[in-house]
Amino acid sequence: MRHILIIGTGKSTSYLIQYLTEKAEKEQLHLILADKNLENARSLAAQNKHVSLQEIDIFDLEGRRKIIEKADIVISMLPARLHINIAEDCLELNKNLVTASYVSPEMAALDKQVKEKGLLFLNEMGVDPGIDHMSAMRVIDQVREKGGKMLLFESFTGGLVAPESDDNLWNYKFTWNPRNVVVAGQGGTAKFIQEGKYKYIPYHKLFRRTEFLEIEGYGRFEGYANRDSLKYREAYGLQDALTLYRGTMRRIGFSKAWNMFVQLGMTDDSFELEDSENMSYRDFINAFLPYHPTDSVELKLRHYLKIDQDDIMWEKLEELDLFNAEKKIEIPNATPAQALQKILEDKWTLKDHDKDMIVMYHKFGYKNGSERRQIDSSLVVIGEDRTYTAMAKTVGLPVAIAALKILNQEIDLSGVHIPIIKELYDPILDELEEHGIRFVEKEMPYLGYNPDFVAG
Amino acid sequence: MRHILIIGTGKSTSYLIQYLTEKAEKEQLHLILADKNLENARSLAAQNKHVSLQEIDIFDLEGRRKIIEKADIVISMLPARLHINIAEDCLELNKNLVTASYVSPEMAALDKQVKEKGLLFLNEMGVDPGIDHMSAMRVIDQVREKGGKMLLFESFTGGLVAPESDDNLWNYKFTWNPRNVVVAGQGGTAKFIQEGKYKYIPYHKLFRRTEFLEIEGYGRFEGYANRDSLKYREAYGLQDALTLYRGTMRRIGFSKAWNMFVQLGMTDDSFELEDSENMSYRDFINAFLPYHPTDSVELKLRHYLKIDQDDIMWEKLEELDLFNAEKKIEIPNATPAQALQKILEDKWTLKDHDKDMIVMYHKFGYKNGSERRQIDSSLVVIGEDRTYTAMAKTVGLPVAIAALKILNQEIDLSGVHIPIIKELYDPILDELEEHGIRFVEKEMPYLGYNPDFVAG
Numbered sequence: 001m002r003h004i005l006i007i008g009t010g011k012s013t014s015y016l017i018q019y020l021t022e023k024a025e026k027e028q029l030h031l032i033l034a035d036k037n038l039e040n041a042r043s044l045a046a047q048n049k050h051v052s053l054q055e056i057d058i059f060d061l062e063g064r065r066k067i068i069e070k071a072d073i074v075i076s077m078l079p080a081r082l083h084i085n086i087a088e089d090c091l092e093l094n095k096n097l098v099t100a101s102y103v104s105p106e107m108a109a110l111d112k113q114v115k116e117k118g119l120l121f122l123n124e125m126g127v128d129p130g131i132d133h134m135s136a137m138r139v140i141d142q143v144r145e146k147g148g149k150m151l152l153f154e155s156f157t158g159g160l161v162a163p164e165s166d167d168n169l170w171n172y173k174f175t176w177n178p179r180n181v182v183v184a185g186q187g188g189t190a191k192f193i194q195e196g197k198y199k200y201i202p203y204h205k206l207f208r209r210t211e212f213l214e215i216e217g218y219g220r221f222e223g224y225a226n227r228d229s230l231k232y233r234e235a236y237g238l239q240d241a242l243t244l245y246r247g248t249m250r251r252i253g254f255s256k257a258w259n260m261f262v263q264l265g266m267t268d269d270s271f272e273l274e275d276s277e278n279m280s281y282r283d284f285i286n287a288f289l290p291y292h293p294t295d296s297v298e299l300k301l302r303h304y305l306k307i308d309q310d311d312i313m314w315e316k317l318e319e320l321d322l323f324n325a326e327k328k329i330e331i332p333n334a335t336p337a338q339a340l341q342k343i344l345e346d347k348w349t350l351k352d353h354d355k356d357m358i359v360m361y362h363k364f365g366y367k368n369g370s371e372r373r374q375i376d377s378s379l380v381v382i383g384e385d386r387t388y389t390a391m392a393k394t395v396g397l398p399v400a401i402a403a404l405k406i407l408n409q410e411i412d413l414s415g416v417h418i419p420i421i422k423e424l425y426d427p428i429l430d431e432l433e434e435h436g437i438r439f440v441e442k443e444m445p446y447l448g449y450n451p452d453f454v455a456g
Numbered sequence: 457m458r459h460i461l462i463i464g465t466g467k468s469t470s471y472l473i474q475y476l477t478e479k480a481e482k483e484q485l486h487l488i489l490a491d492k493n494l495e496n497a498r499s500l501a502a503q504n505k506h507v508s509l510q511e512i513d514i515f516d517l518e519g520r521r522k523i524i525e526k527a528d529i530v531i532s533m534l535p536a537r538l539h540i541n542i543a544e545d546c547l548e549l550n551k552n553l554v555t556a557s558y559v560s561p562e563m564a565a566l567d568k569q570v571k572e573k574g575l576l577f578l579n580e581m582g583v584d585p586g587i588d589h590m591s592a593m594r595v596i597d598q599v600r601e602k603g604g605k606m607l608l609f610e611s612f613t614g615g616l617v618a619p620e621s622d623d624n625l626w627n628y629k630f631t632w633n634p635r636n637v638v639v640a641g642q643g644g645t646a647k648f649i650q651e652g653k654y655k656y657i658p659y660h661k662l663f664r665r666t667e668f669l670e671i672e673g674y675g676r677f678e679g680y681a682n683r684d685s686l687k688y689r690e691a692y693g694l695q696d697a698l699t700l701y702r703g704t705m706r707r708i709g710f711s712k713a714w715n716m717f718v719q720l721g722m723t724d725d726s727f728e729l730e731d732s733e734n735m736s737y738r739d740f741i742n743a744f745l746p747y748h749p750t751d752s753v754e755l756k757l758r759h760y761l762k763i764d765q766d767d768i769m770w771e772k773l774e775e776l777d778l779f780n781a782e783k784k785i786e787i788p789n790a791t792p793a794q795a796l797q798k799i800l801e802d803k804w805t806l807k808d809h810d811k812d813m814i815v816m817y818h819k820f821g822y823k824n825g826s827e828r829r830q831i832d833s834s835l836v837v838i839g840e841d842r843t844y845t846a847m848a849k850t851v852g853l854p855v856a857i858a859a860l861k862i863l864n865q866e867i868d869l870s871g872v873h874i875p876i877i878k879e880l881y882d883p884i885l886d887e888l889e890e891h892g893i894r895f896v897e898k899e900m901p902y903l904g905y906n907p908d909f910v911a912g
Contacts (some may be wrong), residue, residue: 189726195747195749197742198743199743199745200729200743200744201744202660202720204659205719265656268656273654274654275654286653287653287656288656290665291650
C-alpha cells in the first residue's frame with residue numbers, strides 16, 4: 001500500500017481525488033486528504049475505503065510533519081504562498097512533492113538540496129501554469145527537431161463559463177478565486193515584445209489593448225496581456241523570438257466593460273473605504289464620481305465614462321444591480337476591490353448545474369530555411385457541473401497523473417522542476433488526451449504578429 | 457556671537473541665507489553653511505564675513521556631531537528623509553531644530569524626548585507645508601473667535617512660472633525638484649470629502665478631475681487633488697467640516713495635457729525600460745503604443761489618445777520634441793519617469809532671467825448663527841531670477857524668521873511642532889508681509905463646494 005497525501009482539498013481537487021481513487025485498487029494506493037476544514041474533502045470522498053481524512057493545522061510544524069512522515073508522496077494544493085512550508089518538510093523527511101503553483105524564489109532556492117537528496121519537487125503542474133507549458137514545449141521541440149527556428153510565441157488561457165451556461169451580459173462567471181479576477185493585471189506594468197519591439201501597457205490601459213482570437217466551434221474571444229510575458233523566455237529557449245506575448249482570454253466585450261471599473265478606481269485594493277460596512281452599492285459608485293448637489297449617480301457615471309444611452313455597457317452595469325441604494329456592502333474596512341467582489345459574487349457565482357470552460361490558444365511562428373510557417377493550437381475543456389469543473393479537471397488531472405508516475409518511478413528526475421522537458425510532458429499530455437484534454441492543431445502560412453486582430 | 461548651522465545648501469536656500477546674513481551684524485550671528493557639495497553655498501555667500509563653509513558627510517555620525525555641537529540652532533534643508541539623522545543629533549546635543557519638511561513618523565516619535573529636554577523641533581516651516589498652515593489657521597482661528605463654525609476648507613498651492621517668463625505651451629517650467637513633478641499624484645488614490653461625501657480619485661483620473669480657480673490680476677488656474685486632503689483634519693480641528701480638499705495649482709490646460717503621459721504610462725517609476733540608454737525619444741513613446749508594421753508613431757498616438765488634428769494638445773507634444781528619432785534618453789536602466797524627466801528638462805528648465813511664481817488659494821466656508829459666509833484668500837509671489845526664486849523665498853524666509861525668533865527666545869515652545877498655533881503663525885506671517893508675502897482676502901456670501909467650477 002502506497003500513501004498519497006493531498007494537503008489542501010479546496011475546489012480544484014475534485015478530479016485529482018477522483019483520478020487517484022479510481023486507480024487506488026489497481027495501483028495499491030491510499031489517499032490521505034488533509035485540510036484545516038474537511039467539509040469539501042468529506043463531500044468528495046468520505047465514503048471511499050481508499051481514502052482517509054486528516055485535520056491539519058498548517059502552522060503547527062510538529063503536527064504537520066507527523067502527517068507528512070506517513071506519506072510516500074505529497075501533493076500540496078494549498079494557496080501558493082504556503083507551499084514552501086510543505087516543501088521544507090518534504091526535504092527534511094525525504095518526500096517527493098507536486099504542486100500546481102508557480103515556483104517561488106524560496107522554492108527555487110531549494111533546488112540544490114532537493115537534488116542532493118535525489119528528490120523531485122515538481123511545480124506548475126496545473127493548467128496555467130502547467131498544461132500551457134507542456135503543450136507549448138511539445139510543439140516548440142517538434143519545430144526544432146525538424147530544424148525550425150522559433151520566431152513568435154503567443155499564448156492565451158481563460159477560465160470562462162461554458163456556452164450552455166453563459167446567461168449574463170458579461171459572458172462571465174467566477175470559476176476560480178474571485179479575488180484574483182478582481183485584482184487581475186494589478187501590481188505592475190504589462191511587458192512583452194512584438195516583432196522585436198518591447199511594449200509596455202499600464203494597468204489603466206490593459207483592458208483597452210485586447211487582441212482577438214477565434215476557436216472553431218466556440219466563436220470569438222479576446223485576450224489581454226499578462227504581466228509576465230517575458231518570464232519563460234529562457235525556460236522555453238525563446239531568447240531570439242521576435243514576439244512573445246502571454247495573455248488572459250475573455251469573451252469579446254468583457255474587457256471593455258471591465259475597464260469601466262478600472263477607470264472608476266473600483267478595483268483598487270490599496271486602501272480602505274470610509275464606513276464601507278454601511279455603504280450601499282449606489283454609494284460605492286458615487287464615491288468615485290464627482291460631487292454634485294442634484295445630478296443623479298447614473299448621469300454622472302454616463303458622462304464620466306462617456307457611455308451613450310443605447311450602449312450595451314450600461315445594461316452590463318444595470319445587470320449587476322450597481323445602482324441599488326438598498327443593498328449594502330456589509331464588509332467592514334473593505335477595499336474597493338473587496339466591495340466590488342461582493343457585488344459581482346451576487347451575480348457571477350456558478351449555479352449548481354452551470355458548466356465552466358477552460359480555453360487555451362497558442363500561436364507558434366517559425367522559420368524553416370527560407371520558409372515561414374505558423375501553427376495554431378487550441379484547447380477547449382467543458383466542465384460537468386459546479387463541482388466537477390473544467391478548472392478542477394485541467395488543474396487536478398496533470399497533478400494526479402504526475403504524482404502517480406513519480407510514485408511508480410516512471411519519471412526519473414531530481415531537483416525543483418516545471419514540466420518543460422519531453423520526459424515529463426510527453427507521457428502526461430498523452431494521458432490527458434485519454435481524458436478529453438486534447439489540443440487541436442492547425443498549420444498555416446506565417447501571419448506574424450498581426451495587428452489587424454488588435455482592438456482599437 | 458550666535459552660530460546658526462544650515463545643513464544642506466541647495467536651490468531653496470538663497471533667501472534663507474540672504475535674510476540671516478543681512479541680520480548678522482545687528483543680531484550677532486555667524487552662519488555655518490554645511491553641505492557635501494559646497495558649490496552653491498560658495499556662490500551664494502562665499503565673500504560674506506559672517507559666513508563660513510563646512511564640508512559635511514551626512515552619513516558620518518562623528519563628523520556630523522562635531523559640526524552640530526558648535527551650533528546654537530540647526531536648520532536642516534536636506535532632503536526630507538535625512539532630517540531624522542540630524543534630529544537625533546540635535547536631541548543628543550541639546551540643539552533646537554527647524555526644517556521645511558513634513559513631520560515623518562520617526563520625527564513625531566521624538567516628541568516626548570524633545571519636550572523633556574525643553575527643546576523645539578519646528579517642522580513644516582516652508583511654503584507647502586508651512587505658509588499654507590499659518591495662513592489657513594490664522595483665518596480659521598479668526599472665524600472661531602467670532603463664534604463661527606467651519607463648514608468648508610479648500611486649499612491649493614502651485615509652483616509655476618511667472619507671467620513674464622511664461623513662454624511655452626504648457627505654461628509650466630520646473631521651479632523645484634523635477635522628479636517630484638513627474639511622479640506627482642502617484643503612490644495612492646486621492647481621498648477627500650465634499651459636502652459630507654467621501655470621494656476617491658485613482659491616479660489615472662487625477663488630471664481629468666481638476667477644478668478651476670481665479671486670482672485677480674493673474675487669471676485662471678486649475679487644481680488637481682492632493683493625495684492627503686484629510687491629513688490635517690485633526691490638526692486644524694476640522695473634524696466636522698463638510699468639505700476638505702487640498703490640491704496643486706497649474707495653469708488651465710496643463711493637467712489635460714499631462715494626462716497624455718499618465719495615460720501612456722510614461723510617468724511610471726516602478727520598472728526599468730529595456731535598453732533605455734540607446735532609446736530615442738521616439739522609441740520611448742512607441743514603447744507605449746501598439747505595434748504596427750507601417751503606421752507612424754504619430755498616427756498611432758493620435759488614435760490611441762483620440763487627439764484631433766487641430767488640437768493644441770498635439771502642439772504641446774511637438775514642442776517637447778517628443779517625436780525626435782535622433783535624441784537619445786542616454787540614461788542606463790531608466791524608469792519611464794526618469795526618461796520623461798530628461799525630455800522635459802530639455803525644455804522646462806528656467807533660463808537665467810526667468811522668474812518663477814508661487815500661487816496659493818484658500819477658500820473658507822463657515823456658519824455664524826444662521827448666516828453662511830465665505831472668505832477667499834490668495835497669495836502670489838514672483839521670483840527675481842533663477843537663483844532668487846519665489847520658491848526659495850517662500851520656503852526660506854519662514855524658516856529663517858522662525859530660526860531667529862527661536863534663537864532670540866521670542867518663541868517659547870518645546871516638543872515637535874508645526875506652525876498651526878497663533879503664537880507661531882502670527883509673528884511670522886506679520887514679518888513675511890514685510891517681505892511682500894501677503895495674502896489678499898475677500899469676504900463673500902457662502903458658495904459652498906461649487907461643482908460649476910469643476911472641469912468635465
